[in-house]
Amino acid sequence: MKEELKDIINRLAERFPEKESALLPALCYLQNRDGYVSEEGMKSVAVILDLPEARVFSTASFYSMLNLKPEGKYIIQICTNVVCTLLTENPLLEYISNSLGIREGEVTPDGLFSIKEVECLGACGYAPAMHINEERYENLTFESVDEIIGSIRKSELI
Numbered sequence: 001m002k003e004e005l006k007d008i009i010n011r012l013a014e015r016f017p018e019k020e021s022a023l024l025p026a027l028c029y030l031q032n033r034d035g036y037v038s039e040e041g042m043k044s045v046a047v048i049l050d051l052p053e054a055r056v057f058s059t060a061s062f063y064s065m066l067n068l069k070p071e072g073k074y075i076i077q078i079c080t081n082v083v084c085t086l087l088t089e090n091p092l093l094e095y096i097s098n099s100l101g102i103r104e105g106e107v108t109p110d111g112l113f114s115i116k117e118v119e120c121l122g123a124c125g126y127a128p129a130m131h132i133n134e135e136r137y138e139n140l141t142f143e144s145v146d147e148i149i150g151s152i153r154k155s156e157l158i
């Protein structure tokens with residue numbers, strides 16, 4: 001375990017009355033640093049915060065915003081809950097998956113995109129909806145999805 005990681009997590013833990021309250025901030029730190037939360041990273045967090053590994057692993061797998069494996073630079077989170085699904089002729093997940101040539105959990109060969117199926121994004125009144133990283137997109141159509149993904153690809157070429 002790297003001393004630097006230990007120092008950072010211990011400093012995070014000092015902010016809380018209970019050391020284990022630093023669990024989520026520590027996992028977020030790993031994700032910000034590496035782009036995902038690795039198994040090795042979770043094991044280190046468990047040791048540093050003196051928590052069972054199972055507790056760290058179950059917390060990390062509970063939150064859909066935490067990635068447990070490397071993802072694309074742009075993570076497309078597609079809501080497949082009932083409202084979003086009813087408002088599309090064909091499920092948006094299937095459309096985007098076919099369009100990018102990847103399935104959920106895969107990364108495009110250029111490393112740009114990965115897809116995640118998620119529960120309600122809290123935008124039911126503006127369904128169908130998706131997130132790409134921190135940006136929310138609402139009232140989607142297949143055409144608007146093509147435009148959004150196309151403009152991201154274009155911005156990567158500049």
Ligand code: FES
Nearest residue numbers: 079084121123124
């Ligand atoms: S059902 Fe899709 S955002 Fe709520």
